[in-house]
Structures are given as C-alpha cells and as structure tokens.
Amino acid sequence: MQPSGFGEKRLAYDSETQGMVSSPKRTINSSVENTMNEHTAKLTVISRNPEETFLIGKIIGRNLTEKDVVALVGDLGTGKTCLTQGIARGLGVPDQYQITSPSFTLINEYQGRMMLYHFDLYRLSRASEMDDMGYEEYLFGQGVTVIEWADKLKGILPDDTLFIFMNYADENERKIIISGQNKKIAIILEELGNGGF
Ligand SMILES: Nc1ncnc2c1ncn2[C@@H]1O[C@H](COP(=O)(O)OP(=O)(O)O)[C@@H](O)[C@H]1O
Ligand SMILES: [Mg+2]
Numbered sequence: 001m002q003p004s005g006f007g008e009k010r011l012a013y014d015s016e017t018q019g020m021v022s023s024p025k026r027t028i029n030s031s032v033e034n035t036m037n038e039h040t041a042k043l044t045v046i047s048r049n050p051e052e053t054f055l056i057g058k059i060i061g062r063n064l065t066e067k068d069v070v071a072l073v074g075d076l077g078t079g080k081t082c083l084t085q086g087i088a089r090g091l092g093v094p095d096q097y098q099i100t101s102p103s104f105t106l107i108n109e110y111q112g113r114m115m116l117y118h119f120d121l122y123r124l125s126r127a128s129e130m131d132d133m134g135y136e137e138y139l140f141g142q143g144v145t146v147i148e149w150a151d152k153l154k155g156i157l158p159d160d161t162l163f164i165f166m167n168y169a170d171e172n173e174r175k176i177i178i179s180g181q182n183k184k185i186a187i188i189l190e191e192l193g194n195g196g197f
Pocket of ligand 1: 075
C-alpha cells in the first residue's frame with residue numbers, strides 16, 4: 001500500500017447541522033490497494049473519526065452523477081449513515097434537511113442537485129418487499145441511490161454500482177474500501193489527496 005497524499009485543510013463537522021463549520025487540522029490517509037481489472041479499481045481509506053467519514057462521503061457525493069448507485073455494506077455502527085450524510089451534502093442537499101436512516105419506510109428522498117434516494121434495508125426480511133415498493137424505479141431512475149445493507153440485494157444491483165465496504169478498525173477508526181469504475185475511484189482518490197477540496 002502506498003500513501004497517495006495528505007491534506008492539511010481545516011474543517012470540522014457540526015453534528016447538529018450536519019455541516020462543516022470550523023477547523024481542526026485534518027489529514028486523511030488513503031491508498032490504492034490494487035486495480036482489479038481495466039475498468040474497476042479499489043481504494044482503501046482509513047477514517048479516524050465521524051468527521052472524516054462525513055468528509056469522505058461528501059467527496060463521493062460531489063462526484064456522483066445521474067443514475068449512480070452506491071451500495072453500502074458493513075455492520076451496525078460502522079458509519080454507513082454518517083457516510084450517507086456526507087454524500088447528501090456533496091450532492092447539494094441543503095443543510096436544513098437532516099439525513100437520518102429511514103426506519104418505518106425503507107426509503108427517504110431528498111432533493112439535491114439531483115434526487116437522492118436513501119434506502120436502509122436493515123429491517124428488510126424478504127427481498128420481495130423490495131419488489132412491492134417498486135425499487136427498480138429508483139435504482140434505474142434519474143437520481144442517485146444510496147443503499148445501506150446493500151448486501152441484501154445481491155444480484156439486482158447495476159453492474160457499475162459503487163460498492164463501499166465499511167469495517168471497524170478501532171473504536172473510532174473505520175476501514176473504508178471503495179470499489180468501482182476506475183474513473184470515479186481516481187477522482188475520489190485525487191480529492192482525498194487534496195484534503196477534500
Ligand atoms: N470513524 C468513524 N466513522 C463513522 N462513525 C464513527 C467513527 N468513529 C466512531 N463513529 C461512531 O459510530 C457510529 C456510526 O453510526 P452510523 O453512521 O449510524 O452507522 P451505521 O449506519 O453503519 O449503523 C456513530 O455513533 C459515530 O459517532
Ligand atoms: Mg445506518
């Protein structure tokens with residue numbers, strides 16, 4: 001693994017507004033672990049706190065385009081919702097909209113520079129529940145779809161889905177593995193190297 005770059009930009013995360021407000025020093029460590037084939041690459045990022053996970057999400061969100069699907073896979077508490085909050089801000093969902101996991105519905109919708117469909121499938125017991133709600137209209141629609149517990153949807157995700165695997169490394173440390181199209185991974189890597197700007 002080779003370190004790819006470090007940022008020295010100053011930012012802080014305000015959990016009330018879910019926005020970036022002030023400025024402790026930060027650096028995010030990232031590395032390209034390997035290129036899986038000519039179209040797909042994998043990037044490993046260590047997040048040391050929720051603020052970094054949020055920022056990583058924001059970088060991802062900024063670089064999403066229409067019809068993109070982001071599949072989040074990882075245990076409870078690994079930061080899937082935290083990352084989604086960053087993605088939403090990166091997509092331009094205004095700060096006054098709190099991004100929380102949909103609990104009684106499977107999906108929340110937000111308007112950013114395009115629609116964001118946020119699925120949380122934690123309570124999904126049968127894949128057929130997804131059919132009932134017409135998930136295909138979201139997944140193959142015009143907006144961006146982010147899916148927590150996406151491993152429950154194996155087999156129905158589009159080929160170019162951006163997969164993000166969230167793992168515990170330590171109490172406040174998460175190992176985030178991002179896997180997707182070369183081009184997208186390269187942009188995300190570059191922005192991480194610039195400290196998130
Ligand atoms: N590096 C980190 N990244 C994200 N969350 C972290 C990190 N370190 C600690 N946490 C804590 O872990 C929890 C993650 O919660 P959440 O985003 O809801 O996870 P999930 O949606 O995967 O269940 C929060 O309480 C957050 O404060
Ligand atoms: Mg969650």
